[in-house]
Amino acid sequence: MTMAKSSLDSSLSPAATGPASSWPQGRKMLLGMLVFFALPLLVVAAMYGLDWHPNGRSHGTLVSPLKPLPPPAGIQDMRGAAVPANLWRDKWSMVYVTGPCREACEERLHLMRQIHVSMDKNMGRVQRILISSDTHLQAMQERYPDLIILHAPSSEVQAYAQHFQIAGDPSATHESPVTDNNTIYLVDPLANLMMYFPASLAPGDIRADIARLLNYAWAG
Incomplete structure (x- = not known):
């Protein structure tokens, strides 16, 4: 019984739950990658949509x-x-x-x-x-x-x-x-x-x- 309890406790240890606990970090990394790649396109789209000409008018x-x-x-x-x-x-x-x-x-x-x-x-x-x-x-x-x-x-x-x-x-x-x-x-x-x-x-x-x-x- 003691061995079974020890085995159960071991399965619930932080090491065993590592993948689940790392999910928020992976989700943040994925979100960061999406922002990194999408932001440039959003900036270009905003320039078009708002007719924004940085540093003065365009020639x-x-x-x-x-x-x-x-x-x-x-x-x-x-x-x-x-x-x-x-x-x-x-x-x-x-x-x-x-x-x-x-x-x-x-x-x-x-x-x-x-x-x-x-x-x-x-x-x-x-x-x-x-x-x-x-x-x-x-x-x-x-x-x-x-x-x-x-x-x-x-x-x-x-x-x-x-x-x-x-x-x-x-x-x-x-x-x-x-x-x-x-x-x-x-x-x-x-x-x-x-x-x-x-x-x-x-x-x-x-x-x-x-x-x-x-x-x-x-x-x-």
Whole structure:
């Protein structure tokens, strides 16, 4: 009887009840992880919803409401591979959409590279993407090896470019479509088109807007 009582007492000892007693601590850890990963997205959502521009007004134009972007189906990269479904995920994307890539296109790509390089420690959070119907872009890929170049026939590029058509954008009309307006678009890490920078905007202003977003939004 004494041995049985001792065994029962042993089963109720703190060591035996360890897993149950550690549950509140595990729950706190889980809650902390959820907050850590969800808070950046909530901050970005609040910026959109409240039209909040940290440290003053933005120079580019915020897209409201946000425009979710689907993967560019039917468009390939320079190796002829299909574009991955997560193209717009996990990183901020500076995007330029054009037909043939001529002088104005080359100038914008150079500008995008200069802005990207100036991001310093945040460079890895941003990717640059060119969507073009031009099939002679091998030299451009060699010049900018970290530039993601996607190409397709003109009709498919024009069709996908409609996702970048923004109501109220005076630079993109039926007479001057997205592929001709020299606008740089910014896509957030949740695959939303959220801001655009017209050709008239100074490079320093574009950089300032992107730098603010990277500083205040942990996503991406």
